[in-house]
Amino acid sequence: MGEPSGFLMPELIYLSPIMGHTLSPEALSDLPLIDQSPDDNQPSSQPPIDPHQDKAGKPGWQTPSLGTGNTSWCSGRFEPPAPAWNASHSPNANPPPVFGSQPHLGPETSDYPLSSGRFTSSVASSGPNWAWSKCVKALREHDHHVVQGWKEDVDSLLVFAGLFSAVVTAFNIESYKLLQEDPDERTASLLARISAQLEANYTTKTDTLLIPASDLHVDARSVRINTLWFSSLVLSLVSASIGILTKQWLREYTRNAASSPRENARIRQLRQEGLTRWKIPLTIALLPFLLQVAMALFFAGLLDLLWSLHRSVASVITVLVAASLSFLIFTTLMPTFSDDCPYKSPQALGAYLVMQGLAHIASVVALKVYRGLGWDRPTWPLVIDPLLFRRGRRRLAAWLLNLVHRRYFASWREREMAIVHDTADRLDHRVLADADATFMEDDFLWRTISFCLNDTECPAALHCLHEILAHRADRVIDGVPFWRHRESVDGGMNMLLHLVLDILPRIDSADSTGIEKALSVADNLCRAIPFETEHWDTIVLYQRLFDELAKLLTRALSVKMCAFGVMRKMWARSNAPVRPPGMCSVC
Numbered sequence: 001m002g003e004p005s006g007f008l009m010p011e012l013i014y015l016s017p018i019m020g021h022t023l024s025p026e027a028l029s030d031l032p033l034i035d036q037s038p039d040d041n042q043p044s045s046q047p048p049i050d051p052h053q054d055k056a057g058k059p060g061w062q063t064p065s066l067g068t069g070n071t072s073w074c075s076g077r078f079e080p081p082a083p084a085w086n087a088s089h090s091p092n093a094n095p096p097p098v099f100g101s102q103p104h105l106g107p108e109t110s111d112y113p114l115s116s117g118r119f120t121s122s123v124a125s126s127g128p129n130w131a132w133s134k135c136v137k138a139l140r141e142h143d144h145h146v147v148q149g150w151k152e153d154v155d156s157l158l159v160f161a162g163l164f165s166a167v168v169t170a171f172n173i174e175s176y177k178l179l180q181e182d183p184d185e186r187t188a189s190l191l192a193r194i195s196a197q198l199e200a201n202y203t204t205k206t207d208t209l210l211i212p213a214s215d216l217h218v219d220a221r222s223v224r225i226n227t228l229w230f231s232s233l234v235l236s237l238v239s240a241s242i243g244i245l246t247k248q249w250l251r252e253y254t255r256n257a258a259s260s261p262r263e264n265a266r267i268r269q270l271r272q273e274g275l276t277r278w279k280i281p282l283t284i285a286l287l288p289f290l291l292q293v294a295m296a297l298f299f300a301g302l303l304d305l306l307w308s309l310h311r312s313v314a315s316v317i318t319v320l321v322a323a324s325l326s327f328l329i330f331t332t333l334m335p336t337f338s339d340d341c342p343y344k345s346p347q348a349l350g351a352y353l354v355m356q357g358l359a360h361i362a363s364v365v366a367l368k369v370y371r372g373l374g375w376d377r378p379t380w381p382l383v384i385d386p387l388l389f390r391r392g393r394r395r396l397a398a399w400l401l402n403l404v405h406r407r408y409f410a411s412w413r414e415r416e417m418a419i420v421h422d423t424a425d426r427l428d429h430r431v432l433a434d435a436d437a438t439f440m441e442d443d444f445l446w447r448t449i450s451f452c453l454n455d456t457e458c459p460a461a462l463h464c465l466h467e468i469l470a471h472r473a474d475r476v477i478d479g480v481p482f483w484r485h486r487e488s489v490d491g492g493m494n495m496l497l498h499l500v501l502d503i504l505p506r507i508d509s510a511d512s513t514g515i516e517k518a519l520s521v522a523d524n525l526c527r528a529i530p531f532e533t534e535h536w537d538t539i540v541l542y543q544r545l546f547d548e549l550a551k552l553l554t555r556a557l558s559v560k561m562c563a564f565g566v567m568r569k570m571w572a573r574s575n576a577p578v579r580p581p582g583m584c585s586v587c
Contacts, residue, residue, distance in 0.1 A: 129260075129261055129262070132261040132262045132265055133261040135261075135265060136261045136264050136265045136268065139265070139268055140254075140268070143253070143254060143268070143272075144254065147250050147253065147254055150246070150250060150284050151247060151250060153284065153287075153288070153346060154243045154246055154247055154284065154287065157239065157240075157243050157287050157288060157291060158240055158243050158244070160291060161236050161237070161239050161240040161243070161291060162240065164236050164291065164294065164295065164298075165233060165236045165237055165240070167298075168229060168232050168233045168236060168294075168298055169233060171229055171298075171301075171302075172226075172229050172230060172233060175222075175225050175226050175229055175301075175305075176226060176230075178218065178222035178225070178226065179218055179222060179223070179226055221304060221305075221308055224301070224304055225301045225304050225305050226301075227301075228297045228298070228300050228301030228304070229297070229298060229301045231294075231297050232294040232295070232297040232298040232301070233294075235290050235291070235293055235294035235297070236290075236291060236294045238290065239287050239290040239291050239294070242283065242286075242287060242290075243287055246280070246283060246284055246287070249280060253271050253275060282350065282353075284346060285346035285347060285349055285350040286346075286347075286350065287346070288345065288346055288347045289346075289347045289350060292328055292347065296325060299321045299324075299325070302317065302321075303317060303318055303321060331343040331345070331348065332345070332347050332348050332351050333348075333351055334348075335348045335349075335351075335352060335412075336348070336351055336352045336355045339415065339419050340419075344412055349411075349412065352412075353410075356408050356409070356410075359406065359408065360408055362403060363403050363404050363406060366400045366403040366404050367400075367404045369400060370397065370400045370401065370404065373397075425456070425457050425459065425460035426460065428452075428456045428457070428460050428461075428464070429456070429460040429461075429463050429464040429467075430464075431452075432449050432452050432453060432456070432464045432468070433464050433467040433468055433471070435448075435449060436449055436468045436471065436472075437468075437471050440472075442491065442492045442495060445468070445495065445499075446495055449468075450499060450502070453465060453499070453502075453503065454502070458503070458506045458507060458508065459514075461503055461506070462503060462507065462514055462517075462518065465499055465500065465503055466481075466517070466521065468499075469481045469496060469500075469521055472492075472496065480520060480521070480524070481521060481524060482524050483524060483525060483527070483528035484528060485527060485528050485530070486528055486529065486530055487530060488530065489529075489530060489535045489537055489538060490528075490529070491537070493525060493528055493529050494529065494537050494538075494541050496525055497522060497525045497526070497529065497541060497545070498541065498544070500518055500521055500522045500525065501522070501544055501545060501548045503518065504518050504519075504522070504548050504552075505548065505551065509555055509556075512555075512556050512558055512559050515552065515555070515559050515562075516558060516559060516562050519549075519552075519559075519562045519563060519566055520562075522545070522566060523565075523566050523569070526545070526566065526569070526570055529541070531570060542570070545566075545570065546567060546570070549563045549564075549566055549567050550567075
C-alpha cells in the first residue's frame with residue numbers, strides 16, 4: 001500500500017457482513033485495504049489538506065467521501081461505509097442507500113472557488129469575464145421566465161379581447177339604432193299629418209292647418225344601454241392595443257445589445273430599472289383588469305335591456321351574472337388575505353400591491369399617532385402581542401407598534417420566501433410525504449426520500465415517516481399502522497423497517513413519546529416480517545434491529561421496557577444465527 005501523497009490521503013474501502021456494524025480501530029488492521037491514492041505522476045485535482053485541522057477546526061485527518069460511505073479520521077473516530085449489497089436480496093435491482101449517511105454528490109468541480117478562498121487554475125485563467133458571464137446568464141434566465149409568463153398572459157388576453165369585441169360589436173349594431181329616429185315611425189307620422197290636414201280642409205273653411213313635426217325623443221334606457229356597451233367595446237379594444245405594445249416592449253427588453261458579458265449586465269440593469277420606473281409590470285397587470293371592467297359593463301347593459309323586456313328572463317340572467325362577477329372579485333382579492341391561496345394572477349397582484357400601499361400609508365399614520373401620544377419608547381420590543389395587555393391604552397399602543405413594524409412585500413415571491421423560512425420543517429415533512437403518496441414506488445422511497453429524511457430535522461422527519469408508513473400500511477387503527485403477516489420475505493417491508501431503525505437513534509432521548517411511537521411501529525412491522533426464515537435480508541435486518549434496541553436499554557424506564565418487549569418477542573420467533581446484544585446483561 002502506497003504512502004499518502006502531498007495532496008490526498010489514500011481512501012480505505014472495506015466490506016462488512018452486517019449493516020450498521022461498527023469496527024474498533026484495533027480491528028482495522030485486519031480489514032482488506034485498497035489503495036486508491038492517485039498516481040504520483042498524475043496531477044491532483046483536489047485541494048491540499050491540512051493534516052492538523054479538519055473542517056470543524058479540530059485536529060485530525062480529513063479525507064474525501066467514498067461514494068455512499070463515510071470514511072473519515074476526525075477526532076479519532078472511524079465511520080465505516082455500507083456493506084456490499086447483493087442485488088438479489090434488495091427490493092430492487094440497484095444497491096440501496098446507506099442509512100444514517102448522506103448521498104455522495106461527487107467531487108467538487110474545478111469551476112468554483114475552494115473553501116480556502118483561492119480560485120482554481122481554470123477559473124483564474126478565464127479572468128473576470130467568467131463571473132460576469134455567470135451573473136448575466138442567471139439574470140437572463142430569470143428574465144426569460146418572467147417575460148415568457150407575461151407574453152403568455154398577453155396572448156391569452158388578446159384572444160379573449162378579440163372574441164369579446166366581436167360579441168359586443170354585434171350587440172352595438174342593434175343598440176345604436178335606439179338613438180336614431182325609426183324611418184317607419186317617421187313615415188307613419190307623416191301620413192297621419194297628411195290625413196289630419198285633409199280632414200281639416202273638408203270640415204272647416206279656414207286656412208290649411210300645418211301640424212309641426214315632433215322633435216326626436218330618445219328614452220333614458222336606450223342612452224344607458226348604448227353608453228355601457230360602447231364603453232365596453234372601447235375598453236376591450238384599448239386592452240388589445242396595449243397588449244400588442246407590451247409584447248413589443250418585452251421583445252426589446254430581452255434583446256442582447258453587446259458582446260461583452262459585463263456590458264450586457266450593465267445594459268440589462270439599465271433596462272430593468274426603466275422597466276420598473278415606467279411601471280411596465282403594473283401596465284401588464286392592468287390589462288386583464290380592463291377586460292374584466294369591459295365585461296362588467298357589457299353585463300350591466302344586457303341586464304338593463306332584459307329588465308325592460310321581460311322580468312323572468314332578466315331575473316335568471318341577473319343571478320348568473322352576479323355569480324360570475326362575485327367569483328372574479330373573490331379570486332382577485334383572496335391572494336391578498338391568504339398566504340397559500342393559489343389564485344395568483346396579474347390583477348390579483350395589482351390588488352395586492354394596492355392593499356400593501358394602503359397598509360403602508362396606515363403604518364405611517366400609526367407611527368405619527370404613536371409618537372403624538374408620547375408612547376415612543378425605545379426600550380419596548382418591535383412587535384408585541386396586543387392580547388398580552390388588559391388595559392385599553394397599552395393594547396392600543398401594542399397594536400400601533402405591530403402596524404408600524406409590519407413587513408411589506410413587493411411580489412408574491414418575497415412573501416413566499418418569508419413563509420417558507422418560517423415553516424421550513426413542516427413543508428419538508430409535507431414535501432416528502434406527498435412525494436411518496438404520489439409515486440408509491442419502493443425504489444423512489446429507497447433511493448431518494450430516505451436521503452431527504454436523513455437531511456430533515458428529526459421531529460419533522462419522524463412525523464413524515466409516520467405518515468408514509470400509515471399510507472403504505474394495510475390498515476390504520478387509531479392512527480397506528482398495521483400490516484398483515486407475510487409468508488415470504490418482502491423487500492418493501494424490510495425497507496420500511498430500515499427507515500424506522502434509521503430514524504430511531506436521531507430521536508432526542510428526552511422525547512420518550514416519540515421513541516415509544518417509533519418502537520410501536522417497529523413492533524407492528526416485525527409482526528409482518530417472517531423472521532423465522534433464515535434469509536440473508538432477514539439476518540441483516542434482525543441484527544440491525546437488535547443493535548438499535550440494545551442502545552435503548554439505558555434510556556427511561558418506559559422506553560427500556562418497550563424496547564425489551566420488542567427484543568423478547570423477536571428472540572422467541574427467530575431462528576437466525578444472531579446474538580441480540582445486551583440481552584444477557586438485562587436478563
